């Protein structure tokens with residue numbers, strides 16, 4: 001069932017497939033969220049567990065998304081309508097598109113902050129800000145950060161600019177937009193990462209940070225850390241929302257699904273671990289605690305850059321600027337894929353042009369994103385189920401829609417879809433060996449759904465484990 005549909009876009013090359021999918025995966029999740037979780041979860045022990053979950057849970061879900069998307073060649077909701085007409089499986093697609101709107105809205109708020117920090121570091125104002133405060137303690141950057149995020153207008157303007165950038169890429173279509181910009185941005189991103197790792201490893205005292213990353217301290221591993229690692233693996237690989245169902249609907253018949261999934265997992269994990277190698281050696285080098293939480297990138301690191309700047313102004317300036325450019329590029333390649341989940345659905349379901357569909361998505365996310373942004377400032381008191389909009393959206397997507405979507409997709413592919421269709425997709429019509437695919441089927445049918453069910457139940461009923 002490989003109904004090529006010439007009216008739909010498609011990726012032009014295997015490299016494009018891998019870079020676009022890896023672009024979706026590599027994002028704030030790798031460079032901002034991963035080091036935060038590593039810092040809290042005791043370093044190397046967390047990384048080991050995380051690697052296990054990537055391989056056993058998130059990678060199988062990615063394969064399921066690829067199988068669904070390429071065999072149906074439709075958007076996240078349309079795919080389930082085609083493969084299981086009239087069946088409740090469509091719920092997985094609906095949750096995915098809904099999740100796409102929510103995730104793009106809150107993600108773009110943080111991406112907007114990143115844009116602000118990029119501009120500030122380019123203008124040399126990160127350092128300026130600190131000399132204004134003159135104290136150089138983390139409090140100063142903390143205060144500056146809080147003043148910025150609680151402003152009613154500024155973060156919304158940055159949010160709008162970031163959404164516009166995302167919009168411009170998505171509106172240009174698959175090959176001329178998503179593929180072209182991924183091919184441009186991903187190599188640049190990898191070069192910046194390597195440069196920053198080299199910088200950071202040569203800082204005095206960097207070895208302490210490297211040790212933190214490489215020596216597992218199992219005493220730090222609590223059930224919470226284990227569950228955090230599972231959630232992080234999902235978020236980081238962008239699985240569970242149908243984002244990769246949408247992307248893989250543009251794959252060609254020749255694209256090797258297993259090979260592509262492996263490559264994306266390797267690139268994503270490499271970037272996450274390398275981000276750790278950028279952040280922790282520098283943080284340890286200037287003697288700041290590694291477990292600062294979400295403020296790590298916007299409060300701790302400006303402090304680090306500032307101290308560097310005091311000693312070696314050029315190095316401090318370049319390092320800070322490169323770091324925020326890296327974060328911005330990573331956020332952009334991910335937000336494009338979130339936008340595409342919704343744009344593909346609207347344009348196909350309502351049979352409207354891509355540009356118009358993209359505009360609708362951008363406007364809706366601007367509105368929802370503004371709600372999220374205001375929840376750090378004037379709307380701090382406005383809560384739904386006890387949470388501000390930002391936290392509510394974040395919670396709904398990462399703790400609810402992603403695991404449930406992933407669970408449904410593994411069950412759908414492992415137990416509902418015709419076994420021959422699944423094998424055909426995995427092996428490209430037997431061009432690849434069936435025997436090597438068998439262990440993957442075990443992961444899809446058993447290991448992944450059971451593992452995900454455990455996270456999911458724990459999220460709903462925290463006392464479960």
Ligand code: PHE
Pocket residue numbers: 024025026027028029030103235236237238239241243334335337338
């Ligand atoms: N994987 C992205 C990141 O690591 C986030 C993402 C989630 C992207 C869901 C698309 C869909 O930042």
